[in-house]
Amino acid sequence: xxxxxxxxxxxxxxxxxxxxxxxxxxxxxxxxxxxxxxxxxxxxxxxxxxxxxxxxxxxxxxxxxxxxxxxxxxxxxxxxxxxxxxxxxxxxxxxxxxxxxxxxxxxxxxxxxxxxxxxxxxxxxxxxxxxxxxxxxxxxxxxxxxxxxxxxxxxxxxxxxxxxxxxxxxxxxxxxxxxxxxxxxxxxxxxxxxxxxxxxxxxxxxxxxxxxxxxxxxxxxxxxxxxxxxxxxxxxxxxxxxxx
Numbered sequence: 754x755x756x757x758x759x760x761x762x763x764x765x766x767x768x769x770x771x772x773x774x775x776x777x778x779x780x781x782x783x784x785x786x787x788x789x790x791x792x793x794x795x796x797x798x799x800x801x802x803x804x805x806x807x808x809x810x811x812x813x814x815x816x817x818x819x820x821x822x823x824x825x826x827x828x829x830x831x832x833x834x835x836x837x838x839x840x841x842x843x844x845x846x847x848x849x850x851x852x853x854x855x856x857x858x859x860x861x862x863x864x865x866x867x868x869x870x871x872x873x874x875x876x877x878x879x880x881x882x883x884x885x886x887x888x889x890x891x892x893x894x895x896x897x898x899x900x901x902x903x904x905x906x907x908x909x910x911x912x913x914x915x916x917x918x919x920x921x922x923x924x925x926x927x928x929x930x931x932x933x934x935x936x937x938x939x940x941x942x943x944x945x946x947x948x949x950x951x952x953x954x955x956x957x958x959x960x961x962x963x964x965x966x967x968x969x970x971x972x973x974x975x976x977x978x979x980x981x982x983x984x985x986x987x988x989x990x991x992x993x994x995x996x997x
Contacts, residue, residue: 754817756781756913756945757802762811764794764801771797773969774811779913784939784946786960788953790991793966795949796840799915802947803835804828815913833861836906836914836944840921842898844890850877850901851886857908876904880934896927900934907938913945914938920952932959953992957981965991 757779764772771794779785787795800806802813804820813820815831823831844853854873858864864872877883880900890898899919906914916935920928936959939946950956957963957977965973965980965988973980973988981992 754781755779756816757947758812758814759802760812760814762801762813763809764797764806765809766797770969775966775969775971776811777964777971777974779945779947780962781945782939782943783961784935784948784959786948786950786956786963787966788950788956788963788991789966791951794969795951795966796917798966799837799917799947799949802915803832803837833909834912836909836911838899838903838906838914838916838919840918842890842902844898844902844905846890848889849886850888850890850893853890853901854905854908857905861909872908873904876908877901879907879938880904881930894927895922896924896930899923899927899931903934903938907942907944910942911944913947915947915949917949918951919948920950920955928955935959953994957992967991 755778759775759777761774761776762772763774787798789795797806801808808821818831820828820831845856851873854876855869858869858872873886880903882897882900893901919931919935923931932955935946938944948956948960957980960977962976963974963980964971967987973983973985980988
């Protein structure tokens with residue numbers, strides 16, 4: 754059973770059609786990429802999955818539950834099992850690294866502070882950082898800030914983690930480290946990973962399955978080989994970087 758099913762989903766922003774009768778499946782434990790040019794609705798899809806936005810028609814099913822039909826407390830439980838790495842990292846700028854990562858633990862659990870302290874260290878170690886508990890977000894490099902944001906996203910050991918343009922603004926070394934880290938966390942923590950990106954080479958390298966969106970519809974899907982061999986002219990332009 755897929756952990757997420759999107760069935761005949763349409764969504765409008767005002768009078769503008771963003772998605773038209775799209776269906777897709779996110780397989781449990783796999784890395785699924787949602788790709789397409791800027792402005793095609795990739796980030797909007799993540800917001801629809803988390804029900805920050807409501808579908809116009811169709812269904813989004815998570816763990817067998819239609820999220821459009823959930824009440825507030827049921828939706829809250831679903832969201833606790835979803836981690837999110839925002840494009841900008843979205844760290845709280847007025848608190849240090851430790852407090853940023855501890856925040857969801859304090860918000861959603863009754864763990865004692867000593868255990869939270871240990872868990873923060875574990876999460877930082879898992880993303881390759883340690884000894885930076887007292888640094889402020891303004892003191893971090895872009896790559897370090899992304900990793901701290903990732904440590905916070907996995908603070909509650911979610912089933913699902915969603916990455917919104919994770920490779921934007923990364924230098925080549927930081928980008929390669931992040932690619933390897935996403936793969937490692939997915940395998941070690943048995944997570945289901947969704948990556949939204951227009952960075953073709955980096956995303957295809959780690960994705961088990963890929964969807965490409967254009968003009969509100971899914972125009973291609975499959976593994977990396979199937980996408981590379983797709984005959985659609987737009988798909989070929991997109992993956993070869995020839996879209997103007």
